[in-house]
Amino acid sequence: MAKKRTNKYKKHIKQSPGSIIYTGENPTEKLFIDAFDYNNSFINELELKSVEEAFNFKKTESVSWININGLNHIKDIEKVGKHYNLHPLIIADIANTSQRPKIDVYDDYIFVVLKMLYYDDNENIKIEQISLVLGSNYVLTFQEIEGDVFNNVRDRLRLANGRIRTLGPDYLLYALIDAIVDHYYIVAETMSNKIEDLEEALFNGNINENLSQEVLNLKKEVLKIRRSIFPIREIISRIEKNEHALIEQNTIQYYRDIYDHVIQLSDSVDISREMIWSLMDMYMTTISNKMNEVMKVLTIMASIFIPLTFIAGIYGMNFDNIPELHYKYSYYILWGVMILIFIGMIYYFKKKKWL
Structure with missing residues (x-):
């Protein structure tokens, strides 16, 4: 029996432009908001009980990172967006989890959409959309569910490791994007190991009835990873070339480092893609033999x-x-x-x- 496919775009039919519609798969997720408010001499880590408590960070002289989990809470997301003067289309993009990674540059903020990739306990690839908003003294992050790849960034903030507490919100945005890209290396390595295991099984003639399905699943995983990684080059390139007032010149070099990592990851994904095509050819050859x-x-x-x-x-x-x-x-x-x-x-x- 063929697997029934869901259509995420069907919810947008006959809706006016800018309609805020949650398209994810976690409609019962609880709203969870945590915040870091800091400068080079102090840090305050908070768990906020309502979105209204996040409004106080807009005018502070310190740097604030407000992390909002639970995109299904559309009204709360809309409240935050209106308070921080986000365009209605940006608020709609935050709730729409099928967005392609992209960047939108406005006069007083920069909006970035990325995909967080990770493998679950059964080594099935999971993709979660994360939206980031860089303002004059804050960074807003919107996640679909609680749990992310930013624990290292939080530890650096708590312990004041490196430059993160001495530089501005543009460096915080870099640190968050860098954490996402660094996690791609783990995903790419896991993918490479799975391909090598299948290649060894094929070479040794250990063909089971599920092997063709495993090769097909690997092909789908590589395509998902490729779609998540490749657009980041355009995002980083626009940050470098835009010369926006929110991005300090001394921070640009760090973004260039991300660009180098993305190029390396893209090459790795392309190699994995070619290896999977070789696996399919090897599988057909083995069956024929x-x-x-x-x-x-x-x-x-x-x-x-x-x-x-x-x-x-x-x-x-x-x-x-x-x-x-x-x-x-x-x-x-x-x-x-x-x-x-x-x-x-x-x-x-x-x-x-x-x-």
Whole structure:
């Protein structure tokens, strides 16, 4: 039975432009908001009970990172967007989880959409959209569910490691994007290991009935990773070339480092893609070789019995002296021999994995 596919775009039909519609798969997710407010001398880590508490960070002299989990809470997302003067289309894009990674540059803020990739405990790839808004003294992040790849950034903020507490929100945006891109390396490495395991299984002839499905799943995973990584080059390129007032010149070099990482990841994904195509070719070749082996054995068996059958066809049972014809149990013995031959051949074919 074919798998029923959901259409995320169907919700937008007959809706006016800018309509805020949640298109994700977690309609019951609870709203969770945490915040970091800091400068080079202090840090305040908070868990906010309502979106209204996030409004106070807009005019502070410190740097604030407000992380909002639960895109299904559309009214709360809209409240935050209106307070921070986000365009209605931006608010709609935040709720629409099928967005392609992109960047939109406005006069007083920069909006970035990225995809967080990770493998679950069963090594199934998961994709979560994250939206980031860079303002004059804040960074807003919107996530579909609680849990992300930013724990290292949080630890650096708490311990004041590196430059993160001494530089502005543009560096915080860099740190968050860098954490997402760094996690792509783990995904790419896991993907490469899965491809190598399948390649080794094919090379050793260990073909199971699910192997073709595993190769197909790998192909789909590589395409998902590729669609998530490739647009980041355009995003970083626009940040470098736009010369926006929110991006300090001394921070540009850090974004260029992300660009180098994305190029490296893109090459790795392209290599994985080529390896999967090679796996498909190898799989078809292995199946063909296995079939050739089966046909060779069957051809040999047929070649042996064809002349015997030809001789039996000519002479039949036309002999005067056939002792077993007069034996009382000859008929039953003959049936027993034929059944044993049949069972023996079935067992042999199954042992050789021809059946």
